[in-house]
Amino acid sequence: MSRPPSNHHLKEDIRDYWSKRSETFDLAFGHRIPPGPELDAWADAVRQRLGSEPLKVLELASGTGEVSNVLLSLGHDVTGLDFSEAMIGVARRKHAGRAGVRFILADAEQTMEPDGTYDAVVCRHLVWTLTEPQQAFAEWFRVLKPGGRLLIFDGNWAAPTPLGRIVSGAIKLIDRVAGVDPYYDGAMSDRHADIMRRLPFGEGLTVERLMPLLGAAGFKEIEVGSHAPIAAAQRETADLRNRLRTLLYRRFILSCRRPEDGA
Template identity: 75%
Template sequence: MPMDARNHHLKEDIREYWSKRSETFDLAFGHRIQPGPELDAWTAAIRGALGEAPRRVLELACGTGEVTNVLLSLGHDVIALDFSEAMLKVAREKHAGNERVRFILADAERTMEPDESYDAIVCRHLVWTLTEPEQALADWFRVLRPGGRLLVFDGNWARPTPIGRLALLAVSAVERFVGHDPHYDGAMSERHQAIMGRLPFGEGLTAERLVPLVEAAGFGDIRLMSHRPIAAAQRRTADLRNRLRTLLYRRFILAASRPSATGGRA
């Protein structure tokens, strides 16, 4: 079967999975960005990568518009796209009336946006789902202006860390007393695993695997930043079960730039 045909069916499975989760997505720990310490940590991470000046930002796989909220709070103008109309419906309702954001239905791997039209691209928990990562990175490079920034928040969701394996046991013990959390990713874990097993990063997305692909796409000034401040902020307001969940997987933040005409950064 040709690659495009395989990807078509996989992408439809991905769309269906996330669309089914749209109504309760913000109830799952780690998806809604809570006001207070967590929002402050996200704001600091994005400001540190994109700078203080307002930018024209393309947000990929925006979901219900949580990272959108952070970007808007920093004064950026945002075009936010997602593959799921159900997710976009929630995001549009959340940001109704805000003229600095526009939501569009589109494929993050082939955005169809004009060349060199954005100052920054931001995505959270998208890269691990890419069916053709090289194609996607080439497209993102294309739509960024020279000097534009790429900012990726992601992690290795296939393999818990050594501490994470212990944390999983502890979560199971907690749930014997408080019951199962129906909104966490595990609520559709069989579908999640079936999708993950068919993806290029199905065995786990790591920064070490991603950096060479980003370099090959033409990006420079690649920096890896710690996700620990965000996780620490989440723990400040979470219950025991969710504090344990912040320990499960290795997460990372990757920032890179499209080289400017003079080879410098914007």
């Protein structure tokens, strides 16, 4: 995988983009995880892959602390890491006074956390934004304890599925009739598209591309699961436009493990 040009400037553009998004991030469909069916579906997805015992978890690109809340609801001790001060500020206010969670300002591709510290590393919608994927996966392997698990929630945001291409037409029609949703990603779509073009996964993040890179970093027991139960839960409380949005892209849940020493 070739190194993208102007990597430093790309990182700064990504930081600036997400910092501006922090102001309305929780208002955008698919970002907030409200109590009820959606929170329950997220908790089930995490429990199935990390088990029921409390763990020490590093959440990468923790944003406004929505996945942090899922992890806390399951009894885990959470360190949320993000490189946007604005996002960290929202998360700290949201979880002020809550035990078992801290938020730190750092780069997910170079965490500066000690070797072998965490039972699990979790991230949502981070991998597609990585500027140095191979370096990042080696870093996540390093901070995990032997036997620790990596859990990734992500998708191919570069190209709709065949059904998604049909659905996108219906969404555009709703936008024309009801007005454009000011909080959805499209509110900053030009900047989003410019960043995506410059990323290693800019042409699409797929499990087929991801699995060999994780294997090269040393991860084993790579398993791919369906995001469908979470999407179904989102549709239970969403309006028509947002129900359609759950059908746009191929999303996935990927888990893998750092082997025990000597394995």
